[in-house]
Amino acid sequence: MKRYALLLFFSFLLFSACTGFGQLNLIPYPQQVNAQPGAYRFAGQSITYYCSDPKVFANELRYLNKNLLENSSLKEATASQATLQLLKNEQLANTAYRLKINKNGVRLEAKTGEGMFSGLQTLRQLIEFSGSDNALPYVTIQDAPTYEWRGVELDVARHFFSKNYLFKFIDLLALYKFNTLHLHLTDDQGWRLEIKKYPKLTEEGAWRLFNNQDSACIAKSKENPDFALPAEHLRTKNGQQEYGGFYTQADMRDIIAYAAERHIDVVPEIDMPGHMMMATKAYPELLDGSSAGWGKQFSVPLCVCKEEVYQFVEGVLGEVIDLFPSRFVHIGADEVEKSSWEKSALCQELMKREKLSDVHDLQRYFVNRVNTFIRQKGKITIGWDEILEGKVDTTMRVMYWRGWVKDAPLKAVTRHHDLVMTPTNPLYFDYLPNKSTLASTYQLQVVPSDIPADLAHYVKGAQANVWTEMIPSAARLEFMILPRLSALAERVWTNKSLFDTYQQRLIHHFALWDKMALRYRLPDLSGFADQQVLVDGRATLRVQNPLPTARVHYTVDGTLPTQASPVFTSALPITKPGHVRFAAIARNGAKSELYTVTFTESGWKKAVNVPDAKPGLDAAFYAGTFRNTKAMSGNVVRRQVLSNVQLSDTLKWPSFGAKINGYIKVPKKARYNFYFTCDDGGVLRIADQLVVDNDGQHAPVEKSGQIALEAGLHPFAVDFIEAGGGFTLKLAYSEDGGEVKPVPDSWFFH
Structure with a gap:
C-alpha cells in the first residue's frame, strides 16, 4: 500500500498548493471546482445576509438558520454589507447552483429553491470540515446533478x-x-x-407474532446487539408478544413535509x-x-x-394518491x-x-x-x-x-x-x-x-x-x-x-x-491475507487501519473481539496454527467488518525448470452456466493466450467458464499475499496448492491467501465461472506485507 499512500500524499500536496490548507473533502464532488489560495472566516455570532428573492428561497433561509449556523444567528443586511448572499440567477438550470467564497464572504446563486438547497449542502460540508478556526476555502464551484x-x-x-x-x-x-x-x-x-376506508389493514396487518425473520434476528442479537428488535416496536396482546407499527396519515404528512423542505x-x-x-x-x-x-x-x-x-x-390507491x-x-x-x-x-x-x-x-x-x-x-x-x-x-x-x-x-x-x-x-x-x-x-x-x-x-x-x-x-x-x-x-x-x-x-x-449519531461500518482494514502461512514456525500479522479514531481489537481464542479485547498495535507475532479474529471499533461503538485470519504450517515452495516457457497464460473457455468451478464441463469452445489474469469485455457470452493455466515467475524468495477478486466465482492455485477459494455464484468479492515461494517459476492455475450479469476477474499481490500491486504481465508464462 506504500505506493498508493504516496499517491494520496502527493494529491494532498496538490490540493494544499491550490487552497492553502488542504483538499475539499466534499461528497458528492462538484462538477467544476476552481480553488484559490486563502480562506474566509465568518466574524462573530451574528452573520449578515442578503437574499435577492426571499419568496423563492424562503424555505432555504429557514433551513440555513436552523441547520447550518447552529451557533450563529442571521441578520439581514444590504447586498453590499452582507457576508452571505443568496442570489437568484435565472441563467442557471433548475437543479444547478454556483458557490463563490472569497475575501468578501460567501455568494450562493441558483434559479430555484432546489438548486439553492443543493448549494447549501455543499456549504454545510465546507463548514463541517472548516476546522477549529472555521476557515472556508477561497473557491468557485459550479455544479449540477448528472441524473434526475x-x-x-x-x-x-x-x-x-x-x-x-x-x-x-x-x-x-x-x-x-x-x-x-x-x-x-x-x-x-x-x-x-393507515388506510381509513380499510382500517383492518393496520389494525391487524401492522402487527404480527414473531416470524422466521424476527427469530433469526433475535438469534443473531446474542452476538451482535444491532440485530435486537427495538423495544419501541414490541407490544403484548392477549399474553403474546407482537412486533409492528404503522404510520397514521398524519404521521405521513409530517414525513412528507419534512422531506419536501429538503x-x-x-x-x-x-x-x-x-x-x-x-x-x-x-x-x-x-x-x-x-x-x-x-x-x-x-x-x-x-x-x-x-x-x-x-x-x-382503487380505494387504497385513492387515499395514497390524495396523501402523497x-x-x-x-x-x-x-x-x-x-x-x-x-x-x-x-x-x-x-x-x-x-x-x-x-x-x-x-x-x-x-x-x-x-x-x-x-x-x-x-x-x-x-x-x-x-x-x-x-x-x-x-x-x-x-x-x-x-x-x-x-x-x-x-x-x-x-x-x-x-x-x-x-x-x-x-x-x-x-x-x-x-x-x-x-x-x-x-x-x-x-x-x-x-x-x-x-x-x-x-x-x-x-x-x-x-x-x-x-x-x-x-x-x-x-x-x-x-x-x-x-x-x-x-x-x-x-x-x-x-x-x-x-x-x-x-x-x-x-x-x-x-x-450525526450514525452507526456506520468502519473502513476496511488491509495489509493481511485471509489465509496466511507459518514457515519454520513463525509468521507475523500486520494490519493497516485507515481511521485513526478507531482501535483494532483482536482475540486468539475464537471469541468475538470487543472494546475490552487486546488492542492491536503494529504487528502481532504468530507461533502456532490457529485463528486471529479482529475488528476496528470506534469510541461510539461503530465497527468495521469482523475479520478472521487463519494460520497454517507450510514450507517454502521450490521453483520448477521450464526451459521452453513462452510469455502469457493458456485459457480454455467452456459454454454454459455452472454453479461453481468444479461443475465446469463440456467441450472447449474457445482457446487463447492471455497476457494476464483478466478477460476482455469483448466476451459477450451470457455465461461461461474458463480454465487459465501456466506459470508465475516471482523475482525473489518471499511470502506472497494474493488478492483475488471474482464475479462470479473462481479458485487460484499456485505450486499445486489452493491459495484462494473464491468459488460459487456471487457478486464481486475479494478473497486472499498467502504462499511462501522461492524465486523462479511455479505452476499457476485459475478456474473461473461467469453465471450472467457481467463479470469481474482481478489479481493483485504483495510481498512480505508490502505494497499491494497488480501482478505484472512479465510474470506469466505457459
Whole structure:
C-alpha cells in the first residue's frame, strides 16, 4: 500500500498548493471546482445576509438558520454589507447552483429553491470540515446533478422504522443530495400505512407474532446487539408478544413535509397483486377459493378476476394518491405466484372474455387496469422490471432490479419506458458489504453499455434498495448503508472517475457521521491475507487501519473481539496454527467488518525448470452456466493466450467458464499475499496448492491467501465461472506485507 499512500500524499500536496490548507473533502464532488489560495472566516455570532428573492428561497433561509449556523444567528443586511448572499440567477438550470467564497464572504446563486438547497449542502460540508478556526476555502464551484433520479428505497414493511427515525434518515439523504425516498410500505410481513376506508389493514396487518425473520434476528442479537428488535416496536396482546407499527396519515404528512423542505420526493409503494398477505388475511374476500398464505415460491396474490379487488385497489390507491404529492406511485408487480389464478373459475372466465392467452397475460391485464386508474388521477405508475414480461403502457416507469436478467434495461428503453437502475449487484444495500462493495457501488455504470446513445436519455438515474428482513434496527441499517451510500451519491450526482480521491475524502466523513449519531461500518482494514502461512514456525500479522479514531481489537481464542479485547498495535507475532479474529471499533461503538485470519504450517515452495516457457497464460473457455468451478464441463469452445489474469469485455457470452493455466515467475524468495477478486466465482492455485477459494455464484468479492515461494517459476492455475450479469476477474499481490500491486504481465508464462 506504500505506493498508493504516496499517491494520496502527493494529491494532498496538490490540493494544499491550490487552497492553502488542504483538499475539499466534499461528497458528492462538484462538477467544476476552481480553488484559490486563502480562506474566509465568518466574524462573530451574528452573520449578515442578503437574499435577492426571499419568496423563492424562503424555505432555504429557514433551513440555513436552523441547520447550518447552529451557533450563529442571521441578520439581514444590504447586498453590499452582507457576508452571505443568496442570489437568484435565472441563467442557471433548475437543479444547478454556483458557490463563490472569497475575501468578501460567501455568494450562493441558483434559479430555484432546489438548486439553492443543493448549494447549501455543499456549504454545510465546507463548514463541517472548516476546522477549529472555521476557515472556508477561497473557491468557485459550479455544479449540477448528472441524473434526475437519485434515490434510496427503504423497506419499512419487513421491519418498521418510526417517524422520528425517518426524519434522521431524510437528513442523511439530504446531506448527500439524494432527491428521492422510495418507501416500501406494504408486504406479506406488514402493512405500515393507515388506510381509513380499510382500517383492518393496520389494525391487524401492522402487527404480527414473531416470524422466521424476527427469530433469526433475535438469534443473531446474542452476538451482535444491532440485530435486537427495538423495544419501541414490541407490544403484548392477549399474553403474546407482537412486533409492528404503522404510520397514521398524519404521521405521513409530517414525513412528507419534512422531506419536501429538503427537496426530497417521497414515493409510496403499495406492492400488488403479490406481496399482499397482510391484506388478504384482513380481507379474505380479496381471494377466490384460496387461503391467505404461501404458494410454491411467493404468497397467494389478490384474485385479479374479482371486481371487489379493483374496488379495494382503487380505494387504497385513492387515499395514497390524495396523501402523497409525488408524481409517482409504485405498484411493485413483482414476484407474483400465479398458480391460484390457474385454479380460479372466475379467472378462466375473465381470460376467455378478454381473450387472454395465459395467466401472464392476466398479470398484464391487472397492471394495465391499475395504471389506467393511476393515470386518471394525474400520476405516473412505477413497476419492477417484471412488468416488461407483458406489453404495458409506456408511460409506466420501470425499476430494473433483477441483475441476472441482462436484457431488461435495453428492452425497457427500446420500448420507450423511463428507467431507474436498481440492480441487485451492487445496489441491494441489504446484501452484506465486503472489501469490494464500495468500489463496485462507486463504479456502477448507470447507463448500461448495450444501450444506444440515442436511447440513453430514458435512463433517469439509479437507486439503492434496502430490504429489511434482516435489518431490524437503526444501528444495523446504518452499518449496512454507510459508507456505500456516499459512493452512490457521487455516482448519480458527479458521475466521474474519482474513486481514489473519493476514498481519501471519505475518511473525513466518519467524524461527521459521529456528530450525526450514525452507526456506520468502519473502513476496511488491509495489509493481511485471509489465509496466511507459518514457515519454520513463525509468521507475523500486520494490519493497516485507515481511521485513526478507531482501535483494532483482536482475540486468539475464537471469541468475538470487543472494546475490552487486546488492542492491536503494529504487528502481532504468530507461533502456532490457529485463528486471529479482529475488528476496528470506534469510541461510539461503530465497527468495521469482523475479520478472521487463519494460520497454517507450510514450507517454502521450490521453483520448477521450464526451459521452453513462452510469455502469457493458456485459457480454455467452456459454454454454459455452472454453479461453481468444479461443475465446469463440456467441450472447449474457445482457446487463447492471455497476457494476464483478466478477460476482455469483448466476451459477450451470457455465461461461461474458463480454465487459465501456466506459470508465475516471482523475482525473489518471499511470502506472497494474493488478492483475488471474482464475479462470479473462481479458485487460484499456485505450486499445486489452493491459495484462494473464491468459488460459487456471487457478486464481486475479494478473497486472499498467502504462499511462501522461492524465486523462479511455479505452476499457476485459475478456474473461473461467469453465471450472467457481467463479470469481474482481478489479481493483485504483495510481498512480505508490502505494497499491494497488480501482478505484472512479465510474470506469466505457459
